[in-house]
Amino acid sequence: MNQDNNINKDKLEQEKENRKLLIKSYIERLSQGEDLEVVRKEFVENFKAVDASEIVIAEQELIKSGVAIKDVQRLCDVHSALFHGMTSEEKSLSEKVKVDVDTSFSNELNDEKTSINLREIPGHPIKVFMDENDILESKIDSIRELASKDNIDELMEGLQDLRLGLKSHYSKKGDLIYPLLSTNYSFSGPSNVMWGVDGEIRDEFAAIVGLGTKLDDLNERIITVLNRAKEMIYKENNILFPLCIDKFSEEVWMRIYYEMFDYDTLLGDYQIWDQAEEKREELKVIGGKLARDCKEEVDEKQDIVLGTGHMTVEQILAVLNTIPMELTFIDDKDTNRFFSDHTPLFKRPSMAIGRDFKSCHPPKAAYFAGNIIEEFRSGRRDKYEFFRYLNDKPVYIRYLAVRDENGKYLGTLEAVEELDYAQKHFTTRKRRDTNL
Numbered sequence: 001m002n003q004d005n006n007i008n009k010d011k012l013e014q015e016k017e018n019r020k021l022l023i024k025s026y027i028e029r030l031s032q033g034e035d036l037e038v039v040r041k042e043f044v045e046n047f048k049a050v051d052a053s054e055i056v057i058a059e060q061e062l063i064k065s066g067v068a069i070k071d072v073q074r075l076c077d078v079h080s081a082l083f084h085g086m087t088s089e090e091k092s093l094s095e096k097v098k099v100d101v102d103t104s105f106s107n108e109l110n111d112e113k114t115s116i117n118l119r120e121i122p123g124h125p126i127k128v129f130m131d132e133n134d135i136l137e138s139k140i141d142s143i144r145e146l147a148s149k150d151n152i153d154e155l156m157e158g159l160q161d162l163r164l165g166l167k168s169h170y171s172k173k174g175d176l177i178y179p180l181l182s183t184n185y186s187f188s189g190p191s192n193v194m195w196g197v198d199g200e201i202r203d204e205f206a207a208i209v210g211l212g213t214k215l216d217d218l219n220e221r222i223i224t225v226l227n228r229a230k231e232m233i234y235k236e237n238n239i240l241f242p243l244c245i246d247k248f249s250e251e252v253w254m255r256i257y258y259e260m261f262d263y264d265t266l267l268g269d270y271q272i273w274d275q276a277e278e279k280r281e282e283l284k285v286i287g288g289k290l291a292r293d294c295k296e297e298v299d300e301k302q303d304i305v306l307g308t309g310h311m312t313v314e315q316i317l318a319v320l321n322t323i324p325m326e327l328t329f330i331d332d333k334d335t336n337r338f339f340s341d342h343t344p345l346f347k348r349p350s351m352a353i354g355r356d357f358k359s360c361h362p363p364k365a366a367y368f369a370g371n372i373i374e375e376f377r378s379g380r381r382d383k384y385e386f387f388r389y390l391n392d393k394p395v396y397i398r399y400l401a402v403r404d405e406n407g408k409y410l411g412t413l414e415a416v417e418e419l420d421y422a423q424k425h426f427t428t429r430k431r432r433d434t435n436l
Contacts, residue, residue: 019047019054020054020057020061022046023050023054023055024061026039026042026043027058027059027062028062030078030082031067031072036078036081036082043082043086049086049088050083050086050088051088051242052087052088052239052240052242052246053243053246055083055087056190056239059189059190059193060187060188060189060190062189069189069193070196072189072193073192073193073196073197073200076194076197077197077227077228077231080231080234080235080239081231083238088242118245118253119131121275122271122273123257123270123271123272123274123276124253124257125176125253125256125257125260126241126244126253127271128267128271129169129172129173129236129241130236130237130241131267132169132265132267133169133233133236133237135266135267136165136166136169136229136233136266137230137233139158139161139162139165140226140229142158143155143158143159143222143226144223146158147219147222147226152212156209156212159208159222160209162205162229163202163206163209165266166201166202166229167202168263168264168265169266170198170201171347173198173236173240174195174198175259175263175347175349176260176349176351177191177256178191178194179191179351179352179355179360180244180256180351181243181244181247182359183356185247187243188359192362192363194232194235195362196363196364198232199362200228201225201229201232204224204228205225205229207221208221208222251279251283253276254273254275254279254283255285255350256351258276258280258283262347262349285351301313301314320338321340323340324417325340325416325417325418326339326340326414326415326416326417327339327413327415328340328346328413328414329402329411329412329413329414330357330373330411330412330413330414331410332377332409332411334356334357334358334373335354335355335356335357336353336354336355336357336360337353337411338353339352346390346416348360357369357373358370369399372384372399372412373399373412376409376412379407379409381401382400382401382403383398383399383400383401384398385399387419393418393419393420394418394419394420394423395416396416396419397414397415397416397417398415398417399412399413399414400413400414400415
């Protein structure tokens with residue numbers, strides 16, 4: 001009997017491997033420029049349905065084999081177009097039941113974990129994300145209609161509204177979903193690919209809204225970016241979220257839920273997830289760790305001797321949180337160790353504490369910050385600073401090398417300071433001085 005079970009198990013594993021290699025070959029053929037419809041026809045002949053994790057694993061293996069993330073990213077929309085109408089998620093939605101075909105390859109998802117059920121739970125992150133996608137899709141369709149009319153002001157207003165909605169939605173996804181998939185479940189490749197595409201879509205909307213009629217190819221660029229935004233909705237609903245449902249535990253979803261209230265939502269207000277609220281105290285986070293996992297409580301009244309004085313833990317924390325800028329400390333192992341408890345311009349979920357800092361940034365930003373830190377580590381540089389607009393506010397961002405008295409590298413401090421108060425002050429002062 002055991003021998004038969006082992007044979008069946010080996011057969012199942014071989015079939016899984018064969019499916020993976022076939023999916024991978026289709027994606028490779030698309031990447032090499034083969035016609036989508038030709039590849040898709042062959043795909044439909046060989047698959048009755050495909051699971052989200054199979055798609056993600058195939059893309060991940062392509063990246064591991066040496067295909068550059070930027071190349072996979074460049075064809076991300078083409079790749080997902082291959083699977084339209086063929087994912088297990090779409091099959092279940094169209095048939096109103098879970099697909100009964102190829103279920104042995106879908107990581108044994110049970111009925112309680114299907115997106116259909118989770119989407120029915122008020123306040124659940126899956127419901128929030130997918131309800132927001134419904135709103136985004138409606139906005140995209142409305143802008144398509146506006147683009148066919150001759151009212152540029154109304155069109156640009158609609159584009160700006162959609163841009164802000166996508167920015168809010170992508171920020172939540174980038175901070176709360178991608179890093180978890182990458183660090184906790186080893187799906188770094190696909191997460192980085194989709195994260196990179198999110199950034200391209202946001203940048204293109206910003207360029208279109210900023211330049212408007214100055215663009216000679218305005219209508220063409222609008223249609224292209226609307227198509228990309230709609231394709232991302234498909235990828236989220238049918239690939240990304242089903243994968244998360246398969247991998248994330250209920251406790252992980254609850255921790256995501258607690259973090260979501262720090263972000264804007266297209267829904268007006270977040271609904272309450274009653275079951276998560278019941279466990280809020282139990283899942284309370286202290287210093288990036290669940291309170292229940294902390295072996296001993298920190299005595300916040302304990303005096304700590306410092307080089308030029310002494311303060312309690314409570315006082316130190318209060319001082320750090322009172323400094324009028326956002327502070328983040330990354331240690332010498334590149335691990336996020338602390339961020340000040342402000343309402344940040346850069347959102348920093350508590351789940352980011354204890355992770356490699358690169359996992360909390362989209363690929364381009366992670367590469368940029370990584371280079372700075374390597375210069376600090378090598379001693380070639382001690383400071384990097386720049387000014388930029390963030391959420392239409394001028395900010396001053398500094399990366400500072402933290403060293404001990406002997407010059408040993410201990411980590412990096414990031415300080416983000418809003419400058420709108422200074423801008424207003426100097427603008428007023430300049431007018432006053434000019435009139436003297």
